Amino acid sequence: MTRDVPKAELHCHIEGAAPTQLARSQALKYGVDINHLIDGERFVWQDFTSFLTAYDAVAALFRTEEDYALLAEQYLSSIARQGAIYSEVFTSPDHARNAGLSPQAYLNGLGEGMRRAKEKHDIEGRIIITCVRHFGPETAIDVARFAASIPHPLVTGFGMGGDERMGSHKDFAPAFDIARAAGLGITTHAGEVVGAESVTDALDHVHPTRIGHGVRAIEDPAVMQRLVDEGVVLEVCPGSNISLSVYDKMKDHPFAALKNAGVKVTINSDDPPFFATNLGEEYQTVHSVFGLSEAELRHTTRTALECAFVDEETRAALIAKL
Ligand code: ADE
Ligand code: ZN
Numbered sequence: 526m527t528r529d530v531p532k533a534e535l536h537c538h539i540e541g542a543a544p545t546q547l548a549r550s551q552a553l554k555y556g557v558d559i560n561h562l563i564d565g566e567r568f569v570w571q572d573f574t575s576f577l578t579a580y581d582a583v584a585a586l587f588r589t590e591e592d593y594a595l596l597a598e599q600y601l602s603s604i605a606r607q608g609a610i611y612s613e614v615f616t617s618p619d620h621a622r623n624a625g626l627s628p629q630a631y632l633n634g635l636g637e638g639m640r641r642a643k644e645k646h647d648i649e650g651r652i653i654i655t656c657v658r659h660f661g662p663e664t665a666i667d668v669a670r671f672a673a674s675i676p677h678p679l680v681t682g683f684g685m686g687g688d689e690r691m692g693s694h695k696d697f698a699p700a701f702d703i704a705r706a707a708g709l710g711i712t713t714h715a716g717e718v719v720g721a722e723s724v725t726d727a728l729d730h731v732h733p734t735r736i737g738h739g740v741r742a743i744e745d746p747a748v749m750q751r752l753v754d755e756g757v758v759l760e761v762c763p764g765s766n767i768s769l770s771v772y773d774k775m776k777d778h779p780f781a782a783l784k785n786a787g788v789k790v791t792i793n794s795d796d797p798p799f800f801a802t803n804l805g806e807e808y809q810t811v812h813s814v815f816g817l818s819e820a821e822l823r824h825t826t827r828t829a830l831e832c833a834f835v836d837e838e839t840r841a842a843l844i845a846k847l
Pocket of ligand 1: 538541580686687688689714717765795796
């Protein structure tokens with residue numbers, strides 16, 4: 526049973542993790558009509574562009590420190606019940622600011638929610654601050670400066686999400702340099718909606734130790750080899766890739782091919798209620814579709830913990846749980 530496998534998640538956007546029920550109660554609280562956005566337990570959108578728009582609309586429902594505490598507490602508690610022992614959440618101060626919340630209050634709320642989840646479920650959490658690619662390089666520098674300046678004990682990484690089709694990582698290198706100089710771990714989205722050349726672009730310009738998705742490296746053997754040689758870990762989100770039509774069917778997904786080629790892979794949910802998935806289901810899919818045994822799934826969790834943006838003492842304690 527994959528249910529009993531200890532799990533670690535490195536790639537989940539906190540605004541994209543809001544259950545539809547919580548979104549409904551937030552919408553009621555703020556008098557917003559979101560009926561068009563919800564179908565049962567999932568959010569509705571048509572393609573990558575409208576997914577990003579739906580994401581922004583859900584993010585706009587979280588406006589106070591306590592709203593974010595509730596969201597983080599609910600999310601981490603939900604994956605703890607699925608067997609997760611560690612969670613890194615992608616956070617976006619730009620989205621908080623657009624909803625009228627200061628970046629500091631946003632982090633305070635998230636930190637409080639993670640503290641509550643840890644107290645109840647013994648799940649360790651860390652925060653990755655992300656900039657948004659389609660908000661441009663200048664905004665990204667502001668986000669990086671903020672990330673580099675706040676002494677928050679749970680903030681350990683910096684990354685970038687958003688529309689991969691816009692610009693190059695070269696434009697964002699100054700933002701990543703600021704974050705790296707502050708000691709933050711580096712990850713970035715690449716090779717999701719754009720091909721292997723986008724992975725090369727990320728490796729060349731921002732030198733991440735991990736890549737969000739990165740699955741389209743499979744389209745170029747030289748890029749695959751580079752991932753292997755440089756030990757870069759992929760934060761793979763199979764359900765997200767099917768939902769966003771990166772691949773037609775799960776059996777077409779390159780998870781197994783990447784793993785068999787020696788690329789380090791991890792299992793993640795990305796934006797679970799947008800893609801009708803959750804971390805537990807992603808582990809189950811990797812088992813049932815790609816044939817990973819329970820021992821191999823544990824090994825995948827170990828890979829995630831080995832590259833987690835966390836202090837060595839916590840890392841050792843987490844690995845000991847395996
Ligand atoms: N932001 C939230 N989810 C994302 C994804 N899958 N790709 C890029 N940016 C995102
Ligand atoms: Zn993502």
